[in-house]
Amino acid sequence: MIAPFASGAARYELDVPPPADGSTRARVGRLTLTHGVVETPQFMPVGTNATVKALSPDDLRDAGASIILANTYHLYLRPGHERIERLGGLHRFMDWDRPILTDSGGFQVVSLGDLRVVDEDGVTFRSHLDGSIHRFTPEHAIGVQEALGSDIAVAFDQPVYPSSPLAVVAEATERTHRWAERSLAAHSREDQALFGIVQGGLDPELRAASTRFIADLPVDGICIGGLAGDETAQQRDETLDVVVPLLADDPRPRYLMGLGSPADLLEAVHRGIDLFDSVLPARVARNGQLWVPGGRLNMRNQRFLDDPEPVQADCPCLLCRRFSRAYLAHLFRAKELLAYRLATCHNLTFTLDFMVRIRASIRAGTFPATMSESRVRAGRLSSGEAAGTSA
């Protein structure tokens, strides 16, 4: 049994450790933060601009969100972290009183592409909003996050696409390590946890080295970055099978950054991941794709125009309680704003309920077998492939 982890701003306890038979690395835990408790495995909806697009805080709560993610880079540029601090901090600003994790802005180093230049000290980039020039260093990224007042800050890192050449991955990974140390040194806020990020691309040795390096730091949690990119599912699984076993006796939560499809969540929980975030359920919802047990519905398809049934009969979300598929299909065609809210409510409710069922299954000692419905959909969890047997 792993001893609980505790720092000034975070405490992590395992309610259900992974089974001794090695059939799965899945576990249930409780992460206690300044603004509340997060049960793991858990999914964090992404609210980049201090809002989960299309939803109110009440909608988020109704969907079952216990922690959300916000973005350092975006809030620094607009409205400005100092303004948010003056206005009482991020929680008060967006009226969300549960935990918030802020991503450091490292991901934007990749996603903004040509707008930035990386050097050893930090990143110089052009604002995507007005073209003005800005600079982020590990110290600055931490300073912004402390001003925002999130429950969890994340070290400034330099992710690269998984398919990048090994030399590129190696350089970015080593720089990420130096930046993690600087992030840690710069961090001072007692009521805010700090997570470090493992990089290393798809190379097993780089990944292992990065895992050891980050795990040796006194951070409050271990992020696994650089995935959810252009890698295959198998490459992702193999990478997790390198990282997680090295953390087997580590008492801190493991956070896989950027993954969010039901199949991906299931697979990664099986391989020992505790926390997730992704824009996927919210983004695909806005684009008309609704997640239901056993598959997905594209509400733009004309077959839904006369469909009086709810999207998912047993779903407690605002959409499914009160409206038909036909109504939602109409709203999407008319580009009515309610479409985006209702669809996002549903997909986040679905995703967060999926995590509830995963936790229940782990508690019952039947994971992943009782998730068989999803298992068929995932098509990847075979009995001979149990995580622990090969690790």
Added chain:
RNA sequence: GGGUAGGUUGAGCAGGUGGUGAGCUCCGCUGGCUGUAGACCAGCCGCCUUCGGCUGUGGGGGUUCGAUUCCCUCCCUGCCCA
């Protein structure tokens, strides 16, 4: 009734003054989206047997080797005047 401007693929248009009109935007159809520059992007969107072929510029007729273009006539629509 007179005058005038028009009639182009579901809608709205562009273009075309005798030498091969399938171009655009909507609408529509189908995919995609994973630490959010994303209520977005991509493909298709006359017909067929689709690396090609056929049809198509309001209807009919005429001139011509060749007509969306020139001529005649008819129909329809907007506006102005009676």
